[in-house]
Amino acid sequence: MAEQSDLPEVFATDAAETTATTTVDVGAGKHVEPELLGLAPYQWVSLSMVVLLLIAFFGAKVHKTIAGGLDNKIAAIRDQLEEAKTLRAEAEALRDEYASKIANAEKDAEAMLDNARVEADAIVAKAEADTKATIARRKQMAEDKIAAAERDAIQDLKARAADAATAASRKLIAEEMGAESDRAMVDSTIAQL
Template sequence: MANPANTDQMPEVFTTEAPEASTEIDAGAGKHVEPELWGLAPFQVVSVSMFVLLVLAIFGAKVHKTIAGGLDSKIAAIKEQLEEAKQLRAEAEVLRKEYADKIAGAEKDAEAMLENAQVEADAILEKAEADSKAMVERRKRMAEDKIAAAEREAVEDVRNRAVAAATGASRKLIAEKHDAEADKALADKLIAGI
């Protein structure tokens, strides 16, 4: 073990002085050159890396929280949309059922209206048939009455003509065969019979 009092024998890693960029170290067997990255010594590269890592850890956590918050809000929005879609679907199902019931009711109403219309049409047809039969009967009676009246008129006319012809013929006969004396005798006979 090395003596802490002897600082000459301490390794160079613990020194606070930064070695120069291309410092050569004599290790006895050969010369060794310290590695460099962008002109920085290894402990400086480690320090810068730790600083970058800490900065990323600090701001990365904020970014992570921002990203997580954004994703959480997106998830919440999607859940809300799904709930809204479920509600809309439930409302649509209710409306579909309501309209299906209305359609079924309308079909029943249409069938009832059709049956009523058929019954009314049959009733109207029966009434029209009855009315037409009654009208035919009435017209037939009127025609028969007209025919009977015409027959009566014709018979009356024939009688009147026959009476007129008989009266004319009897006058002529009476005028030819009856004279004033026969009239006087006939009138006396009639007066005596009274």
């Protein structure tokens, strides 16, 4: 008999002979993916994700939570849009108000400028009238002073002339009249009384 080896014995049967095929590959070894019920592992992962999502949407009613969250978000966005419309309307109203205020301010400024011109013209006219009146008053005062000075000068001149005439008369009388002529003059004056 031949030597026995440690290898197990293989018995070939008729059924095994028909299905057993030998494939000889001369290159790299071929990797065979494991399969369960004819599905590859990625297919099992996809199938389990579909089942999980179906359970989440229909069993746990996650779709209502998601829809409620989306509805809340939509409502918040609508509120923000309404607030933005309100703010825009307020801003437009303020813009119109300030535009009218600016127009009114320009009209007021023009009216104030016209009023200032009229007042300035009135002040200039009054100043001219006051100046003319002041000049007339001062002229009259100067004429009055000149007339007063003339009167004073005439009176002074008259007084000097009278003084000179009196002095000359004294001198003449003193020279031409003596004591006897004085007596005769006094007697004649007394007789006239």
